[in-house]
Amino acid sequence: MIIDSLYEAVEKKGPVCVGLDTALDYIPKSVTQKHVSVEDAIFEYNKAIIDATLDVAACYKVQIAYYEALGILGLNAYKKTLKYIKDSKSITIADIKRGDIAKTAEMYAKAHFEGDFESDFVTLSPYMGLDSIEPYLEYVKNNEKGLFVLIRTSNKGAEDIQYIDTKCGKKVYDIVGNKIHELGNDYIGSCGYSSIGGVVGCTHVEEGIELRKNLNKMFFLIPGYGAQGGSAKDVALYLKNGNGGVVNSSRGILLAYKKQVDGELKYDLFAREEAVRMKNDISNAIKENI
Amino acid sequence: MIIDSLYEAVEKKGPVCVGLDTALDYIPKSVTQKHVSVEDAIFEYNKAIIDATLDVAACYKVQIAYYEALGILGLNAYKKTLKYIKDSKSITIADIKRGDIAKTAEMYAKAHFEGDFESDFVTLSPYMGLDSIEPYLEYVKNNEKGLFVLIRTSNKGAEDIQYIDTKCGKKVYDIVGNKIHELGNDYIGSCGYSSIGGVVGCTHVEEGIELRKNLNKMFFLIPGYGAQGGSAKDVALYLKNGNGGVVNSSRGILLAYKKQVDGELKYDLFAREEAVRMKNDISNAIKENI
Numbered sequence: 001m002i003i004d005s006l007y008e009a010v011e012k013k014g015p016v017c018v019g020l021d022t023a024l025d026y027i028p029k030s031v032t033q034k035h036v037s038v039e040d041a042i043f044e045y046n047k048a049i050i051d052a053t054l055d056v057a058a059c060y061k062v063q064i065a066y067y068e069a070l071g072i073l074g075l076n077a078y079k080k081t082l083k084y085i086k087d088s089k090s091i092t093i094a095d096i097k098r099g100d101i102a103k104t105a106e107m108y109a110k111a112h113f114e115g116d117f118e119s120d121f122v123t124l125s126p127y128m129g130l131d132s133i134e135p136y137l138e139y140v141k142n143n144e145k146g147l148f149v150l151i152r153t154s155n156k157g158a159e160d161i162q163y164i165d166t167k168c169g170k171k172v173y174d175i176v177g178n179k180i181h182e183l184g185n186d187y188i189g190s191c192g193y194s195s196i197g198g199v200v201g202c203t204h205v206e207e208g209i210e211l212r213k214n215l216n217k218m219f220f221l222i223p224g225y226g227a228q229g230g231s232a233k234d235v236a237l238y239l240k241n242g243n244g245g246v247v248n249s250s251r252g253i254l255l256a257y258k259k260q261v262d263g264e265l266k267y268d269l270f271a272r273e274e275a276v277r278m279k280n281d282i283s284n285a286i287k288e289n290i
Numbered sequence: 291m292i293i294d295s296l297y298e299a300v301e302k303k304g305p306v307c308v309g310l311d312t313a314l315d316y317i318p319k320s321v322t323q324k325h326v327s328v329e330d331a332i333f334e335y336n337k338a339i340i341d342a343t344l345d346v347a348a349c350y351k352v353q354i355a356y357y358e359a360l361g362i363l364g365l366n367a368y369k370k371t372l373k374y375i376k377d378s379k380s381i382t383i384a385d386i387k388r389g390d391i392a393k394t395a396e397m398y399a400k401a402h403f404e405g406d407f408e409s410d411f412v413t414l415s416p417y418m419g420l421d422s423i424e425p426y427l428e429y430v431k432n433n434e435k436g437l438f439v440l441i442r443t444s445n446k447g448a449e450d451i452q453y454i455d456t457k458c459g460k461k462v463y464d465i466v467g468n469k470i471h472e473l474g475n476d477y478i479g480s481c482g483y484s485s486i487g488g489v490v491g492c493t494h495v496e497e498g499i500e501l502r503k504n505l506n507k508m509f510f511l512i513p514g515y516g517a518q519g520g521s522a523k524d525v526a527l528y529l530k531n532g533n534g535g536v537v538n539s540s541r542g543i544l545l546a547y548k549k550q551v552d553g554e555l556k557y558d559l560f561a562r563e564e565a566v567r568m569k570n571d572i573s574n575a576i577k578e579n580i
Binding site for chain 1: 313353356360361365366388389390391392394395400402406407418449450452454456457458462466
């Protein structure tokens with residue numbers, strides 16, 4: 001199961017997930033000036049970041065929105081980036097947050113688990129219900145693929161729906177978490193976690209402890225570290241002995257070079273340095289917890 | 291405001307929205323055999339359907355999943371299809387159901403309101419909250435764009451989240467509907483409806499009446515007619531005097547030719563016939579209601 005590969009990667013390299021949310025204005029001029037096409041500039045930049053972080057990143061999360069925003073050329077760069085990560089023997093999470101049903105969901109599953117945009121994991125949004133998740137399960141079962149379903153996010157607007165108090169006393173995100181956890185029971189790897197994981201933002205400490213306890217077979221994709229305000233201490237609450245989740249950082253890593261004098265020239269090395277710093281930061285917080 | 295253009299189109303042509311969920315196996319062999327590339331086959335097929343239905347369709351909903359499933363070539367066909375609808379002076383709804391926040395949502399807005407994939411309306415999923423809608427509002431305000439946010443869908447799984455009973459006595463979809471309706475207040479056109487519309491499935495009659503009453507400034511995108519089980523009578527409940535929403539049919543229209551002997555040869559004409567039949571069916575049901 002793909003979740004065992006991801007678990008193993010965290011054991012070996014730590015829980016850092018490098019987020020390739022590559023906006024054009026993140027790329028140093030030295031790179032963009034070399035290329036006529038944005039496709040080539042983005043791909044060169046991503047390649048350098050991947051090469052520099054391969055041994056300290058458990059996986060790469062590629063945020064498709066940044067590529068979609070550039071149309072066909074952007075999606076060509078997206079395609080090449082996914083393939084490059086695969087060829088580098090690492091793991092890809094396509095952050096697509098799709099959510100639809102029936103044949104449309106089958107089409108999204110085909111789109112992101114086969115062909116041009118093939119990825120190991122995809123993120124999904126559950127608003128339409130469990131039948132918006134089911135069409136992906138065939139790939140989880142037969143093709144070594146995995147999911148991360150939005151459970152509880154850490155943005156302010158999360159209150160609008162996820163935090164609604166329900167009649168039964170639970171919050172909406174809690175009910176969603178339990179349903180997805182239950183669905184995951186049929187896809188548990190030898191590591192003890194399911195290939196159906198959850199996206200759980202890292203800025204609410206108490207709920208974090210509660211969620212880690214209740215959803216004990218759910219592997220977490222944890223956004224919000226660094227640029228979005230989450231600390232290593234917060235993150236550590238979601239990881240059992242340092243595993244059970246990956247922690248994403250995008251801008252924190254991609255833009256590390258901007259804090260340095262002449263950082264542009266070694267943007268990939270500063271990205272690596274930040275990934276290493278983040279890994280150690282989380283590792284120390286986990287040791288303090290134990 | 292774009293909602294006024296859509297309202298006008300419904301006044302002139304009726305509420306039929308032609309859904310271009312163009313799966314490869316929907317396309318007659320006579321078309322696919324002519325082309326080496328799926329991109330060309332899909333585009334020829336869509337073009338013929340658009341040409342044949344232009345005077346009876348209020349707008350076209352293009353379901354991006356079907357195109358994404360074919361990778362870059364599929365998305366080239368998607369791009370050409372949107373442009374062709376625009377050049378034909380009709381209105382496009384990009385059925386993308388995206389849902390993300392902050393800079394990622396800005397990127398999606400850019401992706402689908404500018405450049406290669408520019409559309410008039412997009413559909414959005416609200417699970418992450420109102421701040422997943424806000425980045426699109428700039429385009430609603432300044433660029434004549436519009437939204438349809440998922441409120442209540444008609445699939446079985448809708449019960450899993452949308453139908454949860456909340457502490458305050460309302461269901462989740464009701465709370466979502468009210469929030470989106472309120473947000474829409476700042477973007478109301480001269481027709482009396484907002485450029486922030488809602489997706490409301492058409493198979494639950496009582497809630498339909500209730501929603502139409504409560505969300506009286508919200509223009510509806512109504513899927514579920516025909517192939518998905520909704521009748522003209524159901525649909526009529528969501529339309530005030532025949533306006534206030536568009537009713538989507540995809541397979542019902544695209545595959546009408548398969549019910550005919552030698553239908554392949556005139557697939558576009560049978561699509562047109564079905565669109566006309568559907569328009570009259572809904573129009574009669576509305577007259578009965580009044």
